[in-house]
Amino acid sequence: MNDPESKIHPRSRRSLALLTAIGLLLVAALLALGTWQVKRLFWKLDLIARVEARIHATPAPAPPRGDWPKANAAGDEYRRVVVRGRFLNDKETLVYAATELGAGYWVMTPLGLADGTTVLVNRGFVPTAKRAPATRPLGQLSGETEVIGLMRVTEPGGSLLQANRPAEERWYSRDVVAIAAARGLANVAPYFIDADATPNPGGLPVGGLTRVIFANNHLFYAITWYALAAMVFAMLVLLWRPGRPERPGG
Structure with missing residues (x-):
């Protein structure tokens, strides 16, 4: 029985294995980056929703002196x-x-x-x-x-x-x-x-000019990282496809 991979020179096989290992690590890193951006997307959407609720809420008394140590951006800004x-x-x-x-x-x-x-x-x-x-x-x-x-x-x-x-x-x-x-x-x-x-x-002065804008490009970044991961994985599949021609000088 003719096994196409049996014709691959041992040195070429080692090189292929090394490229595959590097490629798999790269795929894992790109998938991790994409997943991180998805998490950032949901965090940003939640932040935008919370801020929108704050800026349209009925005015409440500003934090008094006793509450100053607890004032922070996450809980109080806007x-x-x-x-x-x-x-x-x-x-x-x-x-x-x-x-x-x-x-x-x-x-x-x-x-x-x-x-x-x-x-x-x-x-x-x-x-x-x-x-x-x-x-x-x-x-x-x-x-x-x-x-x-x-x-x-x-x-x-x-x-x-x-x-x-x-x-x-x-x-x-x-x-x-x-x-x-x-x-x-x-x-x-x-x-x-x-x-x-x-x-x-x-x-004068003219009030009400606060800009409440949050950049939200996380979905685009997530798609980009996932697409790059898919491209690298596709290249690995091509490297291991049956009948892959042996490299000259292998």
């Missing part, structure tokens, strides 16, 4: 909250922003609460020409004010390309701890609040 207090307009901080309205600044203003604590509020966007408080006096609210918005976690350090420079009043991220230190604030919540789109007197 929660719709409400706080009441008085704005400390003389301690506002301008943080560089690029928005759908153009380039300008976020107006970060401390809100003093009745219990003696403070919450930083991102009151919204102002264009560069209106960065000085004197150019938007109507928006400098006084007296007790209610703020409804989305709870956000601090953004330490700066942006991807720029570090915050408090000594120069150059801010590229909403770093709660650094802003509080620069303004001499105490008992400050470890989060800040993005104010909603309720119009401010004079039209």
